[in-house]
Amino acid sequence: MEEGNSQSGSVTVMWLGPMSSVDSCVSDQEHAWACNLGQTRQQRFLGSRAWMRSCLSDLWGVPAQEIPLHAPPGAPPSMHSGWGFVSLSHSQGSALMAWSSAPVGVDLERLNRPFASEALMRRYYALSEQHQLKGLPKQAFHQSVLEHWLIKEAAIKWHRGSLAQDLSHWVVAADGLSASHQGKGLQVDAHCRQLGPWGIAIVSACEQNLTGTRVCLS
Structure with a gap:
């Protein structure tokens, strides 16, 4: 993956940045959805949709409110037919979005996020993953558990699944470059990297x- 400030002809573009505090470019439907949310969730929802529209407006050269984005609260965002595919992840006031000509999934996490890496691995990771991870030094182990988590969550978003139902079924390959769903026979290629204080992952069925x-820093 490359860093930059424009799409430069790539078939897949990612944006990473703080969610907008200005909601002037959201749609009337998004405003209507927001009215049914609590104040904190409403601000996050409107901020993320305004930010998504701003990024996609730059990509397509279309006014932000005219972007055919369908992104109700609590549901995966989508574009109208012919406009490609999007995936969104947000964490601590920042967001990661990908647009591509084919379905993609992304995930974003702070690298310094505290979590019980060994307990997480034992509860959700396949035995093959545990065998590969548990021999690593402590710091590398913690980082690798987080990278596996990023890829698993991105894969769930790619196939529009459920974290509760699918997390333990996605198995990341030892090289971290692919993942497969043990129950549904699905497979994706994966890229995972660090960018500043963030860990990011993107997956697609096509390498x-x-x-x-x-990656455009907005």
Whole structure:
């Protein structure tokens, strides 16, 4: 993956940045959805949708409110037919979004996020993953558990699944470059990296779809 400030012809583009505090470019439908949310969730919802629309407006050269984005609260965002595919992840006031010509999934986590890595691994990771991870030094182990988590969550978003139902079924390959769903026979290619204080992952069913992906810092 490359860093940059524009799509530069890539078939997949990612944006990473703080969610907008200005909601002037959200749609009337998004405003209506927001009215049914509590104040904190409403601000996060409107901020994330305004930010998504701003990024996609730059990509397509279309006014933000005219972007055919369908992103109700609590549901995976989607674009109208012919406009490609999007995936969104947010954490602590920042967001990661990918747009691609084929389905993608992304996840974003702070690298310094505190969590019980060994307990998480034993509860949700397959025996093959546990065998590969538990021999690592402490710091590398913690980082690798987090990277596996990022890929698993991105894969769940790619196939629009459920964290509760699918997390333990997604198994990340030893090289961290792919993952497979043991119950549904699904497989994706994966890229995972660190960017500043963040860990990010993106997955797609086609490796070519991830080649040359650009990360735009908004």
